Amino acid sequence: MAYRLREAIKEVPGMRYVVDNWPVHSGPGLRALAEVEMRHDTTDLNAEYGHIEETISTFYSRRGAAQRELLEARLCQVQDVQGSLSCLRGGAVRDDIELFEIKSFALRAMDIRAQLQALSFQCVELPDLDGAIAVLDPTGKRIPHFYIYDEYSDELRDARAALTQMQSSKTDEESIEQQRLHCVEIEDAVRRALTRRLQPYVDVLQQAHIAIAELDLLLGKAWMANALELTRPALGGNTLSLQGLQHPEVAAKLADRKLAFQRVDVALVEGVTVVTGANMAGKSVLLQSIQLAQHMAQFGLFVAAREAKIPLVEEVLTSMGDGQDHREGLSSFGAEMLRINGIVMASKMGKPLLVLIDELARTTNPTEGRAIVCGVVELLESRRIRTVVTTHYSGVNVPCKHLKVRGFQKDRVEGALGISNINRYIDYSLEEDSEGAVPQEALPIAELLGVDPELLECCRAHLAPSDT
Structure with missing residues (x-):
């Protein structure tokens, strides 16, 4: 059955904004x-x-x-x-x-x-x-x-x-x-x-x-290409390449606050790409931007990037957000595992897919969470399914492509740091990462935000030696 725009409006973050424009x-x-x-x-x-x-x-x-x-x-x-x-x-x-x-x-x-x-x-x-x-x-x-x-x-x-x-x-x-x-x-x-x-x-x-x-x-479509600064994508090839990628809705909201959206470059080969980064590092927006670009291209629209090379897929499968359903008695973890199982089953069909998984297993304990991430990555990598998995777990050492968000740039901070201006000092660009280690940014950011020093000292006392 054909996938229609009315369904994408409900399911693809940012598509409602595109249609409204x-x-x-x-x-x-x-x-x-x-x-x-x-x-x-x-x-x-x-x-x-x-x-x-x-x-x-x-x-x-x-x-x-x-x-x-x-x-x-x-x-x-x-x-x-x-x-x-x-x-x-x-x-x-x-x-x-x-x-x-x-x-x-x-x-x-x-x-x-x-x-x-x-x-x-x-x-x-x-x-x-x-x-x-x-x-x-x-x-x-x-x-x-x-x-x-x-x-x-x-x-x-x-x-x-x-x-x-x-x-x-x-x-x-x-x-x-x-x-x-x-x-x-x-x-x-x-x-x-x-x-x-x-x-x-x-x-x-x-x-x-x-x-x-x-x-x-x-x-x-022509009006949007001009007004939203969209680009004609080149179709085909083995790599999903998005240079100067942005999310139109997020960019518009930032512009309302006199802030600029930092465009990013990303190239996704066949197989799995693991993106590590601390909280607030823009990993979720990255996935949503990729998802939106793929859908815009296949709905016959230009895409929100300066340059785009997009292989066509039969379906875009995602696991994003909480997914908790009290009516069905599903916890966040249970709902996530059902989505992941659906992705794994679809990967057996042999059709071209784009899979986007945000903060996999974030609601369970770190030991099992890391194991789940490694298992999913290993399986999808073996099937050469083009996949992006974001995580804040370190030690995801399964052979695949690894990227990390550069993240918080402490040396760029000028004046008081607050929720309203913290994104000015986060570098959302991606770089190759051979170690798969997540930046330790939470406590430094909390300190700059003015969190009570006694609380911070207590928190630091519980860090493992390898984390300091």
Whole structure:
């Protein structure tokens, strides 16, 4: 079953922010947005990336701004008529409101079609709807208005004329009412006839509905590429490489506080990469940024990095957060072990995966926790599953790639240290690590934050000699 954007919004941290910043103007676009599917075909995705680049070139150049504004204004006028088209396909007689909506949709679509043709923009092709318009526009005025016109039926024209004559000559009310009902019967017959005449155009109207949605979403992708400083990813290869990676939502929140997000470089080969670092070292944000980049690429979006090389996967599997479920009686550890078991079972299927595990076994005792980390790393490494495991345990000495977060830079601290400014002095960049030792930063940071000296002294007394 296809994995859709509406699911990713709930499951991928930061995807809601991306979607909230995805400008969509039309009714068809809004309907289609949540149904966008995660893609797995390189050719298909590269074609979409090419369309984004052409859209940027056409509508986001200095000369294209006016055309973009005109196109956006026209898209705002396009209603979602999917329900009416479905009923029309089934042969149900449409009322005046629905016939008006279909006519208005067709006219707006043709205006957009003419604009795209004038610009030689071929990323999205709208079909010719003149046949459908002719059915609903017997006067040929091409205005978004609908009425059961006299031009539809000579009988209707004559009946209405007779009714007008009877009303002006003060004919008795009973006769006038009978004539009015006669007109209504003819109008109903006209609606049935219009429904039959429109049915051959249902497919082409449906094609236009889909094309309008594609155009709207494409225009939004191009806007985001500019506004969020996104980059076209190169697909394929054996290494997931993200240079200058950032998390758009976290970056925006930091910018609100006049702080800058530190972009990081990461390269993930096949097999496991263990990332060690103290608490507050940004390991969770790193995993979320990788997860978001992979999903954005496979949903046909540019990604939040300065350079990106992304192998496609069938699925992104994660174990992040608490996962505790009181309704099921699951502790944090129990929920985590069920997620890890699901990852291990999926790794047996032989399909390409990206696995992201945050602070594995952090809720159990250090001895068993370290053993669990080593066991999971060993198993996934043996299956060459591209995996990132973050941990604050030292001594994870299983053969695999090891990175560490550079972490807290005490020598850079100026003035008082507090929660509001501590991130200024943390270096979130990654470096190769052959020892797998976690930096001992907790007590120095606590001291700089002004924690009671007596408490700190008691804590230091319990450090093992190897930890000092």
